[in-house]
Amino acid sequence: MVAEARNGRRPRVVIVGAGFAGYECARTLAKKSRGAAEIVLVNPNDYFLYLPLLPEVSAGILEPRRVSVSLTGTLPDVRLVLGQVGGVDLDRRRVEYTDPEGRTGSLGYDRLVLTVGSVNKLLPIPGVAEHAHGFRGMPEALYLRDHMTRQIELAGAAEDPAERAARTTFVVVGAGYTGTEVAAHGVTFTRSLARRNTGLRGEPQPRWILLDLADRVLPELDHRLSRTAHRVLSKRGVEIRTKTSVKEATSEGVLLDDGTSVDTRSLIWCVGVRPDPLVESLGLPTERGRLCVDEFLAVPGHPEVLACGDAAAVPDLTRPGETTPMTAQHAQRQGKVAAHNVAASYGQGEPRAYKHHDLGFMVDLGGVQAAANPLHVPLSGPVANAVTRGYHLMAMPGNRVRVAADWLLDAALPRQGVQLGLVRSWSVPLDTAAPELARIPADEPTASGESGTTGEPGGSGENTGPKDRPEAAGQRPDGPRKAEGT
Numbered sequence: 361m362v363a364e365a366r367n368g369r370r371p372r373v374v375i376v377g378a379g380f381a382g383y384e385c386a387r388t389l390a391k392k393s394r395g396a397a398e399i400v401l402v403n404p405n406d407y408f409l410y411l412p413l414l415p416e417v418s419a420g421i422l423e424p425r426r427v428s429v430s431l432t433g434t435l436p437d438v439r440l441v442l443g444q445v446g447g448v449d450l451d452r453r454r455v456e457y458t459d460p461e462g463r464t465g466s467l468g469y470d471r472l473v474l475t476v477g478s479v480n481k482l483l484p485i486p487g488v489a490e491h492a493h494g495f496r497g498m499p500e501a502l503y504l505r506d507h508m509t510r511q512i513e514l515a516g517a518a519e520d521p522a523e524r525a526a527r528t529t530f531v532v533v534g535a536g537y538t539g540t541e542v543a544a545h546g547v548t549f550t551r552s553l554a555r556r557n558t559g560l561r562g563e564p565q566p567r568w569i570l571l572d573l574a575d576r577v578l579p580e581l582d583h584r585l586s587r588t589a590h591r592v593l594s595k596r597g598v599e600i601r602t603k604t605s606v607k608e609a610t611s612e613g614v615l616l617d618d619g620t621s622v623d624t625r626s627l628i629w630c631v632g633v634r635p636d637p638l639v640e641s642l643g644l645p646t647e648r649g650r651l652c653v654d655e656f657l658a659v660p661g662h663p664e665v666l667a668c669g670d671a672a673a674v675p676d677l678t679r680p681g682e683t684t685p686m687t688a689q690h691a692q693r694q695g696k697v698a699a700h701n702v703a704a705s706y707g708q709g710e711p712r713a714y715k716h717h718d719l720g721f722m723v724d725l726g727g728v729q730a731a732a733n734p735l736h737v738p739l740s741g742p743v744a745n746a747v748t749r750g751y752h753l754m755a756m757p758g759n760r761v762r763v764a765a766d767w768l769l770d771a772a773l774p775r776q777g778v779q780l781g782l783v784r785s786w787s788v789p790l791d792t793a794a795p796e797l798a799r800i801p802a803d804e805p806t807a808s809g810e811s812g813t814t815g816e817p818g819g820s821g822e823n824t825g826p827k828d829r830p831e832a833a834g835q836r837p838d839g840p841r842k843a844e845g846t
Contacts, residue, residue: 406442576602
């Protein structure tokens with residue numbers, strides 16, 4: 361790479377977000393630059409989260425650190441800055457951020473790659489923001505695992521049959537990737553806990569309800585995969601209600617739009633994601649909330665800025681007139697192209713347009729069940745499960761042996777149903793973005809699920825996290841302080 365001087369120093373490339381797109385961009389660029397450029401990665405956490413396996417964390421199959429890959433440990437030539445980016449000054453070429461201790465700081469850049477990911481999609485339904493919990497990151501997965509365990513234990517101690525029934529009823533809204541996988545793993549986990557609970561002996565098994573406005577589960581997939589998932593879930597006793605959604609949510613239950621009332625203490629919100637509000641704050645052209653870029657991932661009018669992953673509306677050259685979907689498959693490959701084009705801007709190689717055909721999709725249905733179509737060959741059952749797990753092990757940038765070991769232990773030993781109490785409900789608000797940006801009309805389309813495998817929608821997950829809660833952001837009562845050394 362030809363170094364372009366910046367005040368007598370190496371050129372600085374700032375990458376915002378360490379999800380699939382950001383992580384792959386940083387890793388690829390570090391290999392290409394070989395020290396000729398300073399690569400800075402800004403992210404709220406010090407790990408890359410392998411989102412597709414998050415449902416297995418919530419179900420007690422995998423330990424949290426198995427899906428959390430150290431950034432400093434796997435990106436030795438990349439400088440990590442812990443922080444939540446709150447703004448970008450495009451004229452001065454500076455990024456403003458807040459670190460985990462509430463201090464503010466800024467970074468200058470010569471090239472900027474925005475991979476800020478996505479946040480929960482909220483609909484204007486009364487009570488949802490207050491009583492539902494999403495499934496976008498590690499805190500939500502840990503909270504859900506504790507919550508499911510707690511509800512089973514409280515149900516076992518309850519004397520009122522109505523309370524026992526409510527606490528053992530779980531409602532999942534959204535039958536895309538995340539909702540389907542959460543329900544598939546959750547029903548197995550809670551029933552395992554209930555079987556070992558003395559107070560629930562002779563009681564009905566925990567009830568799981570999966571809702572979606574679409575006419576089938578996994579509506580974005582091939583009908584054969586959808587039928588496989590429907591069959592597996594139904595056999596486990598999951599109640600699948602299509603063309604149905606929540607009309608109102610309270611602390612005691614939910615009212616469905618078909619007039620049915622369901623008493624429950626567990627409303628799990630998996631209706632999809634939308635781009636991080638940082639994109640809107642830039643004041644640049646967007647398409648349905650995603651930053652407009654060209655086929656080279658560059659922002660028109662700002663050749664020094666690139667964007668990819670969930671944050672960018674990347675033209676899909678395989679489907680003229682459309683943009684690439686919000687999947688990890690695209691985000692990861694866009695990250696590589698972004699790194700290549702940053703290097704090309706410094707004289708190493710020629711710019712490359714992004715073009716990629718989907719390789720297929722995989723959905724983990726728990727146990728030995730899965731639905732997959734790698735290279736568009738439909739598979740189901742144990743064969744699909746083996747292919748799915750094999751893909752995960754190849755795709756993960758670290759922790760492969762530990763993940764495989766946890767899978768072996770889960771197959772041989774009963775799961776541990778213990779509350780750790782590390783995550784409280786107030787620290788995982790569903791509304792993780794500014795209300796005026798996160799709440800959108802019910803008829804506005806967006807990604808419907810965010811945790812598959814080969815084609816996992818919403819797979820970026822970069823730079824997300826609570827922005828409007830001081831306690832969640834680590835801010836101090838006396839206000840933010842300036843970060844030093846940047």
